[in-house]
Amino acid sequence: MKLSTLGWNKFFEKNFEYLKIQGLMPGRVVKESRHLYRVYCEEGQLQAEVSGHFHYTAVYKSDYPTVGDWVALRIVDNTAMIEKVLPRSSAFSRKAAGDETEEQVVAANIDYLCIVCGLDGGRNFNLRGIERYLAMAREGGAQPVMVLNKVDLCTNRQQALLQARSVGGDIPVYLVSALDGEGTGELGMSFTTDSTVAFAGPSGVGKSALINKLMGEDVQATGSQRDSDRRGRHTTTHKELFFLEGGAMVIDTPGMRELQLWGSEEGLENTFSEIYKAARNCRFRDCTHQGEPGCAVEELLAEGGLEVERYQNYLDMRAELNYLESRVSEKGRLERKNREKELSRITKKLNKERD
Ligand SMILES: Nc1nc2c(ncn2[C@@H]2O[C@H](COP(=O)(O)OP(=O)(O)OP(=O)(O)O)[C@@H](O)[C@H]2O)c(=O)[nH]1
Ligand SMILES: [Mg+2]
Ligand SMILES: [Zn+2]
Known part of the structure; x- marks a missing residue:
């Protein structure tokens, strides 16, 4: 498998230089469950886990690999060990559930974030919720795209479109149906070759159904029709990356009941x-x-x-982000800084040795 077809580019190449000279191999994480990873690399697919050294040096949840990440692998006795996660060019993150003030990276190195809604009348098309996704997409450096699914059930398309525009401005909006395939061809074609697209949104809006449609086969299980209007029913439990025939990669993610914000107030500027x-x-x-x-x-x-x-909603989100920022402790920030310093020291040393 060629690395470029997995989304490898100059950015990652540059960040991989010092790892290459240590004999490590780059790979991309396509699936993750309970600290076991499926990784694609030049040689094909591998099962991988993080090395002992990785565990030892990881401080935050977000230090661990997630789907979409590029990692540096060492092969030891038929087992692939992840020694490093390469810096992310972008990420879609949220605050982890619970009381902890921690970042949870939903998907890494994504070009587009498809915010999927369901036009089945009701809570699956929530403008205030969309504003949260928009802010988080931009905060993480992904281009947001609005995907209004289940258009087959929609009685007023014009109104749906106007509402979408009222929160999304001029970002692309696609009216689609995973059921009968309306609009899915155009959506698929809008994803450029070698780009990575993450699908996110509440449970039951049809993220997995859309991915199946785009893939042309059922790669993911979908909720039953009856489940789709039941609250809190989650069909997809693990995120996974799939390869579309056109050369783009799509990541299916489990539905989230509420997207808790991560980042800073500046992230709101483009959305509002x-x-x-x-x-x-x-x-x-x-x-x-x-x-x-x-x-x-x-x-x-x-x-x-x-x-x-x-x-x-703007006031609420601003308050949430300011509160979050006050809780991200100074100690944590210093820890991170020291580790970054250490890393850059090692990189410099290695570069010097090489010259
Ligand atoms: N009528 C109609 N139903 C759809 C459409 N897309 C999906 N559904 C139905 O909606 C339900 C939920 O679809 P899923 O694809 O499982 O939803 P999901 O967003 O992946 O949900 P989670 O995995 O729980 O996050 C299923 O019963 C689908 O058959 C559509 O375009 N039209
Ligand atoms: Mg799903
Ligand atoms: Zn004012």
């Missing part, structure tokens, strides 16, 4: 651009847009240029 634009005209530089005199955002709200629900 009209708010940030208006904010430049607020009387106070540090205006919070919550009752200060001369607030241009509230003026926009009063004029009807900004929906109340959207404004409220």
